[in-house]
Amino acid sequence: MDLFTRSWAALRTAVDELSGDDWERPSGCTGWLVRDLVCHLIVDAQDVLITLVTPADAEPTVDSVTYWDLVEPPTGEDPLDALIPRLAAAYGEPRWLKFHFDDVGSAAGRAAELADPHARVGTRDEVLTVGDYLSAYVMEWTLHHLDLMAHLPASADPPAETLAAARAALEEIAGASFPAAFSDKDALLVGTGRRAPADAERAALGQLAARIPFVLG
Known part of the structure:
Protein backbone atom coordinates (compact mmCIF):
# COMPACT_ATOMS: atom_id res chain seq x y z
CA MET A 1 0.00 0.00 0.00
CA ASP A 2 2.97 2.29 0.58
CA LEU A 3 4.05 1.74 -3.03
CA PHE A 4 0.53 2.63 -4.18
CA THR A 5 0.81 5.95 -2.35
CA ARG A 6 4.28 6.67 -3.72
CA SER A 7 3.45 5.79 -7.30
CA TRP A 8 0.16 7.71 -7.26
CA ALA A 9 1.73 10.78 -5.63
CA ALA A 10 4.51 10.82 -8.23
CA LEU A 11 2.03 10.50 -11.08
CA ARG A 12 -0.18 13.25 -9.68
CA THR A 13 2.87 15.50 -9.34
CA ALA A 14 3.82 14.83 -12.96
CA VAL A 15 0.32 15.82 -14.10
CA ASP A 16 0.39 18.93 -11.92
CA GLU A 17 3.61 20.04 -13.61
CA LEU A 18 2.13 19.84 -17.12
CA SER A 19 1.89 23.20 -18.83
CA GLY A 20 1.25 24.83 -22.17
CA ASP A 21 1.68 22.53 -25.15
CA ASP A 22 2.37 19.50 -22.93
CA TRP A 23 -1.32 18.64 -22.96
CA GLU A 24 -1.40 18.36 -26.75
CA ARG A 25 1.68 16.16 -27.09
CA PRO A 26 1.35 12.45 -27.84
CA SER A 27 1.39 10.09 -24.87
CA GLY A 28 2.83 6.60 -24.74
CA CYS A 29 -0.67 5.21 -25.31
CA THR A 30 -1.15 4.84 -29.05
CA GLY A 31 -3.73 7.30 -30.35
CA TRP A 32 -4.00 9.28 -27.11
CA LEU A 33 -2.65 12.73 -26.39
CA VAL A 34 -1.45 13.59 -22.91
CA ARG A 35 -4.83 15.18 -22.18
CA ASP A 36 -6.55 11.92 -23.15
CA LEU A 37 -4.30 9.95 -20.83
CA VAL A 38 -5.09 12.29 -17.94
CA CYS A 39 -8.79 11.84 -18.64
CA HIS A 40 -8.24 8.07 -18.47
CA LEU A 41 -6.51 8.54 -15.12
CA ILE A 42 -9.62 10.28 -13.81
CA VAL A 43 -11.61 7.17 -14.75
CA ASP A 44 -8.98 5.01 -13.03
CA ALA A 56 -17.12 -8.53 -0.51
CA ASP A 57 -17.65 -11.45 1.87
CA ALA A 58 -16.34 -14.21 -0.38
CA GLU A 59 -12.83 -15.60 -0.27
CA PRO A 60 -10.31 -13.80 -2.52
CA THR A 61 -10.18 -15.13 -6.06
CA VAL A 62 -7.10 -13.15 -7.18
CA ASP A 63 -4.13 -11.36 -5.64
CA SER A 64 -2.02 -8.38 -6.73
CA VAL A 65 -0.41 -10.36 -9.56
CA THR A 66 -3.21 -12.64 -10.75
CA TYR A 67 -5.48 -9.57 -10.88
CA TRP A 68 -3.82 -8.91 -14.25
CA ASP A 69 -4.35 -11.04 -17.33
CA LEU A 70 -2.22 -11.13 -20.45
CA VAL A 71 -4.41 -9.99 -23.35
CA GLU A 72 -4.02 -9.35 -27.04
CA PRO A 73 -2.66 -5.92 -28.04
CA PRO A 74 -5.47 -3.37 -28.46
CA THR A 75 -6.89 -2.85 -31.94
CA GLY A 76 -8.22 0.65 -31.27
CA GLU A 77 -11.80 -0.58 -31.57
CA ASP A 78 -12.60 -0.67 -27.85
CA PRO A 79 -15.57 1.71 -27.25
CA LEU A 80 -14.09 3.09 -24.02
CA ASP A 81 -10.75 3.79 -25.69
CA ALA A 82 -12.60 5.77 -28.36
CA LEU A 83 -14.72 7.58 -25.76
CA ILE A 84 -11.77 8.90 -23.75
CA PRO A 85 -10.55 11.47 -26.34
CA ARG A 86 -14.10 12.83 -26.68
CA LEU A 87 -14.41 13.17 -22.91
CA ALA A 88 -11.03 14.88 -22.70
CA ALA A 89 -11.96 17.34 -25.46
CA ALA A 90 -15.22 18.18 -23.66
CA TYR A 91 -13.24 19.75 -20.82
CA GLY A 92 -12.10 22.49 -23.18
CA GLU A 93 -9.24 24.23 -21.39
CA PRO A 94 -6.66 21.90 -19.79
CA ARG A 95 -7.02 23.71 -16.46
CA TRP A 96 -10.46 22.15 -15.98
CA LEU A 97 -9.13 18.70 -16.74
CA LYS A 98 -6.28 19.29 -14.30
CA PHE A 99 -8.73 20.55 -11.66
CA HIS A 100 -10.95 17.47 -11.94
CA PHE A 101 -7.97 15.12 -11.91
CA ASP A 102 -6.57 16.78 -8.79
CA ASP A 103 -9.97 16.65 -7.09
CA VAL A 104 -10.71 12.99 -7.82
CA GLY A 105 -7.07 11.95 -7.57
CA SER A 106 -6.70 13.47 -4.11
CA ALA A 107 -9.83 11.66 -2.96
CA ALA A 108 -8.57 8.33 -4.29
CA GLY A 109 -5.27 8.84 -2.52
CA ARG A 110 -6.94 9.64 0.80
CA ALA A 111 -9.33 6.71 0.48
CA ALA A 112 -6.41 4.35 -0.10
CA GLU A 113 -4.58 5.61 2.98
CA LEU A 114 -7.70 5.17 5.14
CA ALA A 115 -8.65 1.72 3.82
CA ASP A 116 -8.17 -1.49 5.81
CA PRO A 117 -5.62 -3.54 3.84
CA HIS A 118 -7.15 -6.79 5.08
CA ALA A 119 -10.71 -5.95 4.01
CA ARG A 120 -12.06 -7.68 0.91
CA VAL A 121 -13.48 -5.84 -2.07
CA GLY A 122 -15.05 -6.83 -5.35
CA THR A 123 -14.14 -5.58 -8.81
CA ARG A 124 -14.14 -7.01 -12.35
CA ASP A 125 -16.13 -9.99 -11.05
CA GLU A 126 -13.23 -10.89 -8.74
CA VAL A 127 -12.62 -10.64 -4.99
CA LEU A 128 -9.32 -9.57 -3.44
CA THR A 129 -8.01 -7.82 -0.37
CA VAL A 130 -7.65 -4.05 -0.38
CA GLY A 131 -3.91 -4.47 0.06
CA ASP A 132 -3.66 -6.65 -3.04
CA TYR A 133 -5.94 -4.37 -5.02
CA LEU A 134 -3.88 -1.29 -4.28
CA SER A 135 -0.65 -3.21 -4.91
CA ALA A 136 -1.97 -4.21 -8.33
CA TYR A 137 -2.45 -0.54 -9.16
CA VAL A 138 1.25 0.15 -8.71
CA MET A 139 1.63 -1.41 -12.15
CA GLU A 140 -1.08 0.83 -13.60
CA TRP A 141 0.31 4.04 -12.15
CA THR A 142 3.91 3.23 -13.06
CA LEU A 143 3.16 2.32 -16.68
CA HIS A 144 0.95 5.36 -17.15
CA HIS A 145 3.61 7.59 -15.60
CA LEU A 146 5.95 6.30 -18.31
CA ASP A 147 3.20 6.94 -20.88
CA LEU A 148 2.75 10.50 -19.63
CA MET A 149 6.42 11.36 -20.02
CA ALA A 150 6.96 9.50 -23.31
CA HIS A 151 7.33 12.77 -25.24
CA LEU A 152 8.14 15.03 -22.29
CA PRO A 153 11.85 14.44 -21.73
CA ALA A 154 12.07 16.96 -18.89
CA SER A 155 9.56 15.00 -16.77
CA ALA A 156 10.83 12.92 -13.87
CA ASP A 157 10.77 9.13 -13.99
CA PRO A 158 8.50 7.17 -11.65
CA PRO A 159 10.12 6.41 -8.27
CA ALA A 160 12.83 3.74 -8.48
CA GLU A 161 11.09 1.49 -5.97
CA THR A 162 7.82 1.49 -7.94
CA LEU A 163 9.66 0.80 -11.20
CA ALA A 164 11.32 -2.19 -9.52
CA ALA A 165 8.01 -3.44 -8.11
CA ALA A 166 6.26 -3.10 -11.47
CA ARG A 167 9.06 -4.96 -13.23
CA ALA A 168 8.92 -7.78 -10.68
CA ALA A 169 5.16 -8.02 -11.10
CA LEU A 170 5.40 -8.07 -14.90
CA GLU A 171 7.99 -10.84 -14.76
CA GLU A 172 5.77 -12.86 -12.45
CA ILE A 173 2.71 -12.30 -14.64
CA ALA A 174 4.64 -13.27 -17.78
CA GLY A 175 6.44 -16.17 -16.13
CA ALA A 176 9.75 -14.91 -17.50
CA SER A 177 12.63 -12.68 -16.41
CA PHE A 178 14.15 -9.88 -18.42
CA PRO A 179 17.95 -9.77 -18.78
CA ALA A 180 19.70 -8.29 -15.77
CA ALA A 181 21.30 -5.69 -18.07
CA PHE A 182 17.86 -4.17 -18.68
CA SER A 183 17.01 -1.30 -16.36
CA ASP A 184 13.61 -1.57 -14.70
CA LYS A 185 12.33 1.23 -16.93
CA ASP A 186 13.57 -0.43 -20.12
CA ALA A 187 12.17 -3.81 -19.07
CA LEU A 188 8.75 -2.24 -18.64
CA LEU A 189 8.86 -0.20 -21.85
CA VAL A 190 10.11 -3.06 -24.01
CA GLY A 191 8.18 -5.77 -22.19
CA THR A 192 4.82 -4.04 -22.62
CA GLY A 193 5.49 -2.94 -26.19
CA ARG A 194 5.84 0.74 -25.40
CA ARG A 195 9.03 0.79 -27.45
CA ALA A 196 10.71 -1.69 -29.75
CA PRO A 197 13.89 -3.33 -28.49
CA ALA A 198 17.17 -2.23 -30.02
CA ASP A 199 19.16 -4.89 -31.86
CA ALA A 200 21.39 -5.54 -28.85
CA GLU A 201 18.37 -5.75 -26.56
CA ARG A 202 16.61 -8.17 -28.89
CA ALA A 203 19.71 -10.37 -28.92
CA ALA A 204 19.86 -10.27 -25.11
CA LEU A 205 16.17 -11.21 -24.89
CA GLY A 206 16.75 -14.39 -26.88
CA GLN A 207 13.60 -16.49 -27.16
CA LEU A 208 11.72 -14.05 -24.94
CA ALA A 209 11.77 -11.54 -27.80
CA ALA A 210 9.17 -13.62 -29.65
CA ARG A 211 6.74 -13.39 -26.71
CA ILE A 212 6.66 -9.64 -26.24
CA PRO A 213 4.74 -7.44 -25.91
CA PHE A 214 3.03 -8.51 -22.72
CA VAL A 215 -0.20 -6.51 -22.68
CA LEU A 216 -2.10 -6.38 -19.41
CA GLY A 217 -5.83 -6.27 -19.05
Whole structure:
Protein backbone atom coordinates (compact mmCIF):
# COMPACT_ATOMS: atom_id res chain seq x y z
CA MET A 1 0.00 0.00 0.00
CA ASP A 2 2.97 2.29 0.58
CA LEU A 3 4.05 1.74 -3.03
CA PHE A 4 0.53 2.63 -4.18
CA THR A 5 0.81 5.95 -2.35
CA ARG A 6 4.28 6.67 -3.72
CA SER A 7 3.45 5.79 -7.30
CA TRP A 8 0.16 7.71 -7.26
CA ALA A 9 1.73 10.78 -5.63
CA ALA A 10 4.51 10.82 -8.23
CA LEU A 11 2.03 10.50 -11.08
CA ARG A 12 -0.18 13.25 -9.68
CA THR A 13 2.87 15.50 -9.34
CA ALA A 14 3.82 14.83 -12.96
CA VAL A 15 0.32 15.82 -14.10
CA ASP A 16 0.39 18.93 -11.92
CA GLU A 17 3.61 20.04 -13.61
CA LEU A 18 2.13 19.84 -17.12
CA SER A 19 1.89 23.20 -18.83
CA GLY A 20 1.25 24.83 -22.17
CA ASP A 21 1.68 22.53 -25.15
CA ASP A 22 2.37 19.50 -22.93
CA TRP A 23 -1.32 18.64 -22.96
CA GLU A 24 -1.40 18.36 -26.75
CA ARG A 25 1.68 16.16 -27.09
CA PRO A 26 1.35 12.45 -27.84
CA SER A 27 1.39 10.09 -24.87
CA GLY A 28 2.83 6.60 -24.74
CA CYS A 29 -0.67 5.21 -25.31
CA THR A 30 -1.15 4.84 -29.05
CA GLY A 31 -3.73 7.30 -30.35
CA TRP A 32 -4.00 9.28 -27.11
CA LEU A 33 -2.65 12.73 -26.39
CA VAL A 34 -1.45 13.59 -22.91
CA ARG A 35 -4.83 15.18 -22.18
CA ASP A 36 -6.55 11.92 -23.15
CA LEU A 37 -4.30 9.95 -20.83
CA VAL A 38 -5.09 12.29 -17.94
CA CYS A 39 -8.79 11.84 -18.64
CA HIS A 40 -8.24 8.07 -18.47
CA LEU A 41 -6.51 8.54 -15.12
CA ILE A 42 -9.62 10.28 -13.81
CA VAL A 43 -11.61 7.17 -14.75
CA ASP A 44 -8.98 5.01 -13.03
CA ALA A 45 -9.19 7.12 -9.87
CA GLN A 46 -12.97 6.78 -9.90
CA ASP A 47 -12.55 3.01 -10.21
CA VAL A 48 -10.35 3.02 -7.12
CA LEU A 49 -12.96 4.97 -5.16
CA ILE A 50 -15.77 2.68 -6.33
CA THR A 51 -13.85 -0.51 -5.53
CA LEU A 52 -12.81 0.63 -2.06
CA VAL A 53 -16.49 1.03 -1.14
CA THR A 54 -17.56 -2.28 -2.69
CA PRO A 55 -17.08 -4.80 0.14
CA ALA A 56 -17.12 -8.53 -0.51
CA ASP A 57 -17.65 -11.45 1.87
CA ALA A 58 -16.34 -14.21 -0.38
CA GLU A 59 -12.83 -15.60 -0.27
CA PRO A 60 -10.31 -13.80 -2.52
CA THR A 61 -10.18 -15.13 -6.06
CA VAL A 62 -7.10 -13.15 -7.18
CA ASP A 63 -4.13 -11.36 -5.64
CA SER A 64 -2.02 -8.38 -6.73
CA VAL A 65 -0.41 -10.36 -9.56
CA THR A 66 -3.21 -12.64 -10.75
CA TYR A 67 -5.48 -9.57 -10.88
CA TRP A 68 -3.82 -8.91 -14.25
CA ASP A 69 -4.35 -11.04 -17.33
CA LEU A 70 -2.22 -11.13 -20.45
CA VAL A 71 -4.41 -9.99 -23.35
CA GLU A 72 -4.02 -9.35 -27.04
CA PRO A 73 -2.66 -5.92 -28.04
CA PRO A 74 -5.47 -3.37 -28.46
CA THR A 75 -6.89 -2.85 -31.94
CA GLY A 76 -8.22 0.65 -31.27
CA GLU A 77 -11.80 -0.58 -31.57
CA ASP A 78 -12.60 -0.67 -27.85
CA PRO A 79 -15.57 1.71 -27.25
CA LEU A 80 -14.09 3.09 -24.02
CA ASP A 81 -10.75 3.79 -25.69
CA ALA A 82 -12.60 5.77 -28.36
CA LEU A 83 -14.72 7.58 -25.76
CA ILE A 84 -11.77 8.90 -23.75
CA PRO A 85 -10.55 11.47 -26.34
CA ARG A 86 -14.10 12.83 -26.68
CA LEU A 87 -14.41 13.17 -22.91
CA ALA A 88 -11.03 14.88 -22.70
CA ALA A 89 -11.96 17.34 -25.46
CA ALA A 90 -15.22 18.18 -23.66
CA TYR A 91 -13.24 19.75 -20.82
CA GLY A 92 -12.10 22.49 -23.18
CA GLU A 93 -9.24 24.23 -21.39
CA PRO A 94 -6.66 21.90 -19.79
CA ARG A 95 -7.02 23.71 -16.46
CA TRP A 96 -10.46 22.15 -15.98
CA LEU A 97 -9.13 18.70 -16.74
CA LYS A 98 -6.28 19.29 -14.30
CA PHE A 99 -8.73 20.55 -11.66
CA HIS A 100 -10.95 17.47 -11.94
CA PHE A 101 -7.97 15.12 -11.91
CA ASP A 102 -6.57 16.78 -8.79
CA ASP A 103 -9.97 16.65 -7.09
CA VAL A 104 -10.71 12.99 -7.82
CA GLY A 105 -7.07 11.95 -7.57
CA SER A 106 -6.70 13.47 -4.11
CA ALA A 107 -9.83 11.66 -2.96
CA ALA A 108 -8.57 8.33 -4.29
CA GLY A 109 -5.27 8.84 -2.52
CA ARG A 110 -6.94 9.64 0.80
CA ALA A 111 -9.33 6.71 0.48
CA ALA A 112 -6.41 4.35 -0.10
CA GLU A 113 -4.58 5.61 2.98
CA LEU A 114 -7.70 5.17 5.14
CA ALA A 115 -8.65 1.72 3.82
CA ASP A 116 -8.17 -1.49 5.81
CA PRO A 117 -5.62 -3.54 3.84
CA HIS A 118 -7.15 -6.79 5.08
CA ALA A 119 -10.71 -5.95 4.01
CA ARG A 120 -12.06 -7.68 0.91
CA VAL A 121 -13.48 -5.84 -2.07
CA GLY A 122 -15.05 -6.83 -5.35
CA THR A 123 -14.14 -5.58 -8.81
CA ARG A 124 -14.14 -7.01 -12.35
CA ASP A 125 -16.13 -9.99 -11.05
CA GLU A 126 -13.23 -10.89 -8.74
CA VAL A 127 -12.62 -10.64 -4.99
CA LEU A 128 -9.32 -9.57 -3.44
CA THR A 129 -8.01 -7.82 -0.37
CA VAL A 130 -7.65 -4.05 -0.38
CA GLY A 131 -3.91 -4.47 0.06
CA ASP A 132 -3.66 -6.65 -3.04
CA TYR A 133 -5.94 -4.37 -5.02
CA LEU A 134 -3.88 -1.29 -4.28
CA SER A 135 -0.65 -3.21 -4.91
CA ALA A 136 -1.97 -4.21 -8.33
CA TYR A 137 -2.45 -0.54 -9.16
CA VAL A 138 1.25 0.15 -8.71
CA MET A 139 1.63 -1.41 -12.15
CA GLU A 140 -1.08 0.83 -13.60
CA TRP A 141 0.31 4.04 -12.15
CA THR A 142 3.91 3.23 -13.06
CA LEU A 143 3.16 2.32 -16.68
CA HIS A 144 0.95 5.36 -17.15
CA HIS A 145 3.61 7.59 -15.60
CA LEU A 146 5.95 6.30 -18.31
CA ASP A 147 3.20 6.94 -20.88
CA LEU A 148 2.75 10.50 -19.63
CA MET A 149 6.42 11.36 -20.02
CA ALA A 150 6.96 9.50 -23.31
CA HIS A 151 7.33 12.77 -25.24
CA LEU A 152 8.14 15.03 -22.29
CA PRO A 153 11.85 14.44 -21.73
CA ALA A 154 12.07 16.96 -18.89
CA SER A 155 9.56 15.00 -16.77
CA ALA A 156 10.83 12.92 -13.87
CA ASP A 157 10.77 9.13 -13.99
CA PRO A 158 8.50 7.17 -11.65
CA PRO A 159 10.12 6.41 -8.27
CA ALA A 160 12.83 3.74 -8.48
CA GLU A 161 11.09 1.49 -5.97
CA THR A 162 7.82 1.49 -7.94
CA LEU A 163 9.66 0.80 -11.20
CA ALA A 164 11.32 -2.19 -9.52
CA ALA A 165 8.01 -3.44 -8.11
CA ALA A 166 6.26 -3.10 -11.47
CA ARG A 167 9.06 -4.96 -13.23
CA ALA A 168 8.92 -7.78 -10.68
CA ALA A 169 5.16 -8.02 -11.10
CA LEU A 170 5.40 -8.07 -14.90
CA GLU A 171 7.99 -10.84 -14.76
CA GLU A 172 5.77 -12.86 -12.45
CA ILE A 173 2.71 -12.30 -14.64
CA ALA A 174 4.64 -13.27 -17.78
CA GLY A 175 6.44 -16.17 -16.13
CA ALA A 176 9.75 -14.91 -17.50
CA SER A 177 12.63 -12.68 -16.41
CA PHE A 178 14.15 -9.88 -18.42
CA PRO A 179 17.95 -9.77 -18.78
CA ALA A 180 19.70 -8.29 -15.77
CA ALA A 181 21.30 -5.69 -18.07
CA PHE A 182 17.86 -4.17 -18.68
CA SER A 183 17.01 -1.30 -16.36
CA ASP A 184 13.61 -1.57 -14.70
CA LYS A 185 12.33 1.23 -16.93
CA ASP A 186 13.57 -0.43 -20.12
CA ALA A 187 12.17 -3.81 -19.07
CA LEU A 188 8.75 -2.24 -18.64
CA LEU A 189 8.86 -0.20 -21.85
CA VAL A 190 10.11 -3.06 -24.01
CA GLY A 191 8.18 -5.77 -22.19
CA THR A 192 4.82 -4.04 -22.62
CA GLY A 193 5.49 -2.94 -26.19
CA ARG A 194 5.84 0.74 -25.40
CA ARG A 195 9.03 0.79 -27.45
CA ALA A 196 10.71 -1.69 -29.75
CA PRO A 197 13.89 -3.33 -28.49
CA ALA A 198 17.17 -2.23 -30.02
CA ASP A 199 19.16 -4.89 -31.86
CA ALA A 200 21.39 -5.54 -28.85
CA GLU A 201 18.37 -5.75 -26.56
CA ARG A 202 16.61 -8.17 -28.89
CA ALA A 203 19.71 -10.37 -28.92
CA ALA A 204 19.86 -10.27 -25.11
CA LEU A 205 16.17 -11.21 -24.89
CA GLY A 206 16.75 -14.39 -26.88
CA GLN A 207 13.60 -16.49 -27.16
CA LEU A 208 11.72 -14.05 -24.94
CA ALA A 209 11.77 -11.54 -27.80
CA ALA A 210 9.17 -13.62 -29.65
CA ARG A 211 6.74 -13.39 -26.71
CA ILE A 212 6.66 -9.64 -26.24
CA PRO A 213 4.74 -7.44 -25.91
CA PHE A 214 3.03 -8.51 -22.72
CA VAL A 215 -0.20 -6.51 -22.68
CA LEU A 216 -2.10 -6.38 -19.41
CA GLY A 217 -5.83 -6.27 -19.05
